[in-house]
Amino acid sequence: MKKSLLYLILISFHFQALAGGGWTAGKGQGYAKLSQNAIIADQFFAPDGEIIDITTISLYTSSLYLEYGITDKLELNVYMPFFVRSTLNNVERRQSGRIEPGDEVNSFGDTDLRLKYQIHNSEKVVIAASLLLGLPLGKTAGGKTKNGDDRILQTGDGEFNQLIMLEASKSFYPKAFYSSIGIGFNNRSNGFSDEIRWLFELGYSGFEDWLLALKIYSIHPLKNGNEAEGAGMGVFGNNIQYISFGPEINYFIKNDFGISGGIGLAIASKNILAAPNYGIGLFKTF
Amino acid sequence: MRNLLLLLPLLLYSCIGTDIKDDVIVDRQLELIGMDTSLLVGEIVQFNYEYLNQYGIQEEILPIWNNTNQDVIDLSQTGLIRSNSPGQSFIYIAYEGLFSDSVLITVVENSQSIARIEIANPGLNRVMPGETLQLQARAFTIENVEIDTIFNWTLNNFQIASIDSTGFFTALDIGMVNVSASVGPIVSSPLQITISQETQKTAQFTGMNSYNAQGTATLFFNDDNELMLSLGSDFQTEFALGTFIYLANSTSGSEVKGSGLELGNITSNGMHEFNVTALDPNADLESYRYVIVLCKPASITFGAADFN
Numbered sequence: 001m002k003k004s005l006l007y008l009i010l011i012s013f014h015f016q017a018l019a020g021g022g023w024t025a026g027k028g029q030g031y032a033k034l035s036q037n038a039i040i041a042d043q044f045f046a047p048d049g050e051i052i053d054i055t056t057i058s059l060y061t062s063s064l065y066l067e068y069g070i071t072d073k074l075e076l077n078v079y080m081p082f083f084v085r086s087t088l089n090n091v092e093r094r095q096s097g098r099i100e101p102g103d104e105v106n107s108f109g110d111t112d113l114r115l116k117y118q119i120h121n122s123e124k125v126v127i128a129a130s131l132l133l134g135l136p137l138g139k140t141a142g143g144k145t146k147n148g149d150d151r152i153l154q155t156g157d158g159e160f161n162q163l164i165m166l167e168a169s170k171s172f173y174p175k176a177f178y179s180s181i182g183i184g185f186n187n188r189s190n191g192f193s194d195e196i197r198w199l200f201e202l203g204y205s206g207f208e209d210w211l212l213a214l215k216i217y218s219i220h221p222l223k224n225g226n227e228a229e230g231a232g233m234g235v236f237g238n239n240i241q242y243i244s245f246g247p248e249i250n251y252f253i254k255n256d257f258g259i260s261g262g263i264g265l266a267i268a269s270k271n272i273l274a275a276p277n278y279g280i281g282l283f284k285t286f
Numbered sequence: 287m288r289n290l291l292l293l294l295p296l297l298l299y300s301c302i303g304t305d306i307k308d309d310v311i312v313d314r315q316l317e318l319i320g321m322d323t324s325l326l327v328g329e330i331v332q333f334n335y336e337y338l339n340q341y342g343i344q345e346e347i348l349p350i351w352n353n354t355n356q357d358v359i360d361l362s363q364t365g366l367i368r369s370n371s372p373g374q375s376f377i378y379i380a381y382e383g384l385f386s387d388s389v390l391i392t393v394v395e396n397s398q399s400i401a402r403i404e405i406a407n408p409g410l411n412r413v414m415p416g417e418t419l420q421l422q423a424r425a426f427t428i429e430n431v432e433i434d435t436i437f438n439w440t441l442n443n444f445q446i447a448s449i450d451s452t453g454f455f456t457a458l459d460i461g462m463v464n465v466s467a468s469v470g471p472i473v474s475s476p477l478q479i480t481i482s483q484e485t486q487k488t489a490q491f492t493g494m495n496s497y498n499a500q501g502t503a504t505l506f507f508n509d510d511n512e513l514m515l516s517l518g519s520d521f522q523t524e525f526a527l528g529t530f531i532y533l534a535n536s537t538s539g540s541e542v543k544g545s546g547l548e549l550g551n552i553t554s555n556g557m558h559e560f561n562v563t564a565l566d567p568n569a570d571l572e573s574y575r576y577v578i579v580l581c582k583p584a585s586i587t588f589g590a591a592d593f594n
Binding site: 040042044046047048049050052053054055056057058087088089090091092093094095096098099100102103104153237 | 301302303304305306307308309310341342343495496497524526539540543544583584585586
């Protein structure tokens, strides 16, 4: 019984640390992750969902993510993309060798602050509600046009997100599975459409030192923004819509330290780059 | 573990990559390099050419050199001209069905003879039926000394225009007409005048690639005979960073970016005006079929207005 309980605690801790969802970290405990993500896209989901060819746009994001338990039930999350680099490829014409110059911009990115409060905790399910504030600290216009004006690349969307979210998680102990679901409403400023967001996550920790997860995340805009304002390109545009799914693999090198990698693929997407989001990271629990 | 930590910063940086794409297919161009030329009998001059292939790339070819009056000049197939006797001849080159414009070669006996006649640019090469132009001509010796003389004026088509002995031109019907001024056997290069009811073109924007674009685009000549593009107060489009207006002969984003005429960046709906002549001095109402709203960074066409 003791062994089983310990196992449950360990699994739960992993869930708290890695899965988020309805779990909170617990007072004084937490999780930190240093990540590098890359999207390299030579195609784009048009507003009707059709995939069209584009000049390759890349987005590289170096970020720090932190979960910290203020109390057993109240948790602070910080997502800070401390270095975001966006590039537009040169175009070299095959026959003439002519070069159409590309572009680049580097900056701090849009940062999220979130407070999560666990409102229900039972053996069957844990439920948490959260408020996320998305601070527009990235650049909404960077790089150089041939006229020398700053404008054509961006590392942020320039609007202030206010996302309220409800998440529920369940452990299937003694089986090594867990799952989380969540739904939220994102109120956006500067003429951007508000959004409905939902997520689903299924995790498995049956292999020693490994935690595997399948994550699905969706954003659905309500199209109530200003069509002529707040528009962007890449992953920062208005009325972005997608269902993203993909695996994430976490390997515990030590009990409190590990490495993770994942891929986010998108389906049913509109107005966003059509390319996988690759991510690797180092995480530590405390 | 330390090595893993060192790996992350290496991923922070990535150079700007390069996309390899085919060149845009354009109309081939064949041009004689050089203007109308006057020579004394016995002189030798070398003419050259420039050929741009379907990708707009300069290419060495073996064109056929043509001469309309072999009594006046000898023309080799390398472009070398030797003047034989007083008179005039046009030369031009041809290559695979493509012909260059002609260059007028005038050969004179001495430096006092009229060697060149120029028709002053009236400033307006496009008129409507019923409109008139007062044309002026000047004659020069081979040493560029102007000669005061009386000119004979003629047209290649009297069905659509008339001209009197003073160079007073009257447009009668639509079409294109060449005007020439002459003194004895020496004739000017023709001045081409277009007679058209159309002094402007209007088209409506439609969205492309599921983006929205609407409103009116108008190409017109202003009072200074400059070709202008105007977007009306009803013009609306979606925007991305780097939304530009182009004139082009294709709606493909890559081709527009590669071979279209970039007029400028826009950040708002409503009226805009662009001076086309300032960017392409040879542009006229027929030069470009489309006005394009282009997301330049990604080469996505948001909308197009088709003048055809």
